[in-house]
Amino acid sequence: MPISHVRHSSVSALRTNAVNRHPQPAAKAKPATRRKPPAPAISETEALVRAVAAEARGESPAVWMAVAQTIINYARKTRASVPRLVRSSYLSSNFDGNRKYYQMPLAQIPNQAAIRESVEAAQAHRSPIGDRSHFHDTSINTPSWGDRGSRMQLGRVVFFDPK
Numbered sequence: 001m002p003i004s005h006v007r008h009s010s011v012s013a014l015r016t017n018a019v020n021r022h023p024q025p026a027a028k029a030k031p032a033t034r035r036k037p038p039a040p041a042i043s044e045t046e047a048l049v050r051a052v053a054a055e056a057r058g059e060s061p062a063v064w065m066a067v068a069q070t071i072i073n074y075a076r077k078t079r080a081s082v083p084r085l086v087r088s089s090y091l092s093s094n095f096d097g098n099r100k101y102y103q104m105p106l107a108q109i110p111n112q113a114a115i116r117e118s119v120e121a122a123q124a125h126r127s128p129i130g131d132r133s134h135f136h137d138t139s140i141n142t143p144s145w146g147d148r149g150s151r152m153q154l155g156r157v158v159f160f161d162p163k
Contacts, residue, residue: 046106047083048072048119053109054093054101055135056157062128063155064118069127070135070159077133128152132159 042050048068056067074090075082085091086102093099101109109115121127129152138156142148150161 042083044082045116045119045123047086048122049106049109049112049115050102051086051091051093052115052119053112054098055091056155057098057101057110059155059157061114061118063157064115065122065127066129066154066159067135067157068119068122069125069129070132072122073131074133129154129159132161134162135159 048071051071052064052067056063059067071082071085071091074080075085078085080088087094089095093101106112132150132152134146135157136142138153138158142151142158142160145162146160147163148160152159
């Protein structure tokens with residue numbers, strides 16, 4: 001055997017051994033994940049009707065319209081979709097007993113038709129609250145990060161902007 005061939009074989013053997021000494025791990029199969037199915041898509045109007053029913057039940061149509069407008073304003077400022085925002089921590093009703101309004105059939109929501117009219121008026125920008133993006137009821141104080149100069153009260157709901 002010529003020496004050049006032996007050297008070539010030795011080099012090939014070294015390359016093979018180097019590759020075999022550090023084999024690449026086999027690609028792992030992704031384990032099956034159990035994710036929640038995505039929430040069914042709902043329209044902006046339906047999301048607002050549910051949010052207003054949860055947040056401003058017992059208030060007047062003017063307050064319903066203002067609450068809907070506030071949610072729309074916040075969505076615009078944060079570039080979030082209204083349906084996604086309604087399911088977020090922005091609304092306290094996502095954490096209390098009023099969560100039921102997001103889960104019950106729309107037809108069972110009390111005053112649903114009247115709330116829808118107020119929501120549609122807010123979508124047409126007929127609310128008196130301007131571009132305020134936050135609200136709370138009168139049982140709590142405006143947070144320290146809220147601009148007290150921008151406060152406006154309708155019914156038992158206070159609307160304001162951040163500082």
